[in-house]
Amino acid sequence: MNFKLILNIALHLLQARLKQTIVAAIGVTFSIAMFIALVSFMNGLNDLLDGLMLNRTPHVRLYNDIKPAEHQPITLAEAYKNNTNFIRSIKPKDIGKSIYNSKAIIAYLKKDPRIIDVAPKITTPVFFNSGTIEISGVINGIDVLSEEKIFKVSEYIIEGKVTNLLQNNSIILGKGLASKMMLTVGDIIKITSPSGNLSSLKIVGISQMGIAEVDDVMSYTSLDTAQKILGEPTNYITDIQIQLHDKLTAPEVSKEFRDKFNLDTIDYKTANAQFETGSSVRTIISYAVGVVLLIVAGFGIYNILNMMIYEKMDSIAILKATGFSGNDVRWIFISLSLIIGFVGGIFGLLFGFIFSSIIDVIPFKTPSLPTISTYPIYYDGVYYVIGIIFALFTTTIAGYFPASKASKIDPVEIIRGK
């Protein structure tokens, strides 16, 4: 088949109906552009929310959970070992929050090539004393440098600097907590630990995560200070947070460390299952809207090609009479449709990029997201590839049926019908 000739004929037919062709192509352009903008925006949003989640959640966390002992005494007793034992009213056992042999574990983990960094942490509930009232909250004792590397804590510090925590007896308060107690940077706050120890800390910063529940209770201090408040030795650590090179391996790594160190572990996916659901639903919605837009554009092309075939009956008849087969005619109309799809699609990608760029600079300020100043957009070549494939696919389908109709036109009927 002579594709060059077929393409040439298709182009001439298009030129003769330039206005309609442009309208059809604009339909494709619009839907592809909207698809690109929508998917980029939705994924930007997903990324932003994932970021919120990932900045709080380590890929893998090692800790001691409060739970019943796995091996109850009766299963250890020789006489009942092989029986099925029913025990009622089991109480959980607290083996202490402290991770046993934590320093050795951290040293081992730091050598693991899969791990970017390890951040030890102490989490403990405390009471913040403000005058006569006591407000319950949480203190995170963090290794300032590792924590900053993994979670970029500084992004959420709205006053002061995270490195101020390196000073002794300093604390960064959550914004909600600070405003509740009418405290600002430089003030001194009194804290009561669960065991009753009282200590005074200097406020060196205010943090805002963007999640009110968190900001109302959260505070940061250094590992040393936390250990001092609790009256614990320097090897006292309640959590080990691990950041992996490949976060998708988190569930396996999590399981491996659980068995190896005999600790409880949780990976970020399990800890934030609801986030994953939200992300996938948003992605589905954006693709669904994109596909619907393209189907509408496809109907537009279908209509225009159908009309064109009625107008071009004579031309089709003459082509057939002079030696073009039904198949050739079919290809002429399919290439017509493909040209519309391709040109419309390319412009769609261009406009999609422009729309995304415009959305990207629209100011978007919200107190809950201090690090965000414009609407989030996620640029990814994959969307553009999907977009153009969608465009070509729908236009081919939309062109196929009119093209088949054209291929079946009986030239005799038209030539004699005059």
Place this chain on the structure above:
Amino acid sequence: MENSKILETKGLTKYFYDPVKFKVLTEIDMSIDRGEFVSIVGKSGCGKSTLLYLLSTMDTDYEGQILIHNELVTGKEDKVLAQIRNEKIGFVFQFHYLLIEYNVLRNVMLPGLKLAKYSEQELEHRALEHLKTLGMEEQALKMPNQLSGGQKQRVAIARALINDPLIIMGDEPTGNLDKKNSDLVYDIFKELTLEKKQTLLIVTHDNDFAHKTNRIITMEDGKIIS
């Protein structure tokens, strides 16, 4: 050529089904030799155009057999028939049927481009040659809607000639033209038979035109009567 039969039919019978079953052609047996200038005449509705379209391979719904150049075309698939039309048959219709999207030159070249026997430059040269013999070389770059009826018909003839067909078929090629242009078209056809031994099969109801041809096939009620 030992066998000079260009076109032959054997027991060609055709029915129309709409609105009722009706026999248009009955057992047509005929043949046309190389270099003949044949006209088919007959009253309106006698089946002469129907016969032409069967011979043109565009209408495939018939009984009997058609041979073009001793090759059976009956029952061949659409693609093969299109190839045969492209290579061996040239058409001239009553209405000029040029592609309005292309200029005169491209219109003439189109069947040649489809056949792809010659390069584009060569085709252009050949097309211009044909247009020149038909006195149309000055109109080569015009669009069809800028031409008169007679001029359009001459372009259509040039197009029919581009692939050196075995036979040129015409359905009332002068039917829509005035006397002067009719004569012009006749002269062109005559010249083609004389100079190039071109075989021509023309359906017409113009008796003056028919009488000037070598052989007249007269039809009545779907049969050849002389």
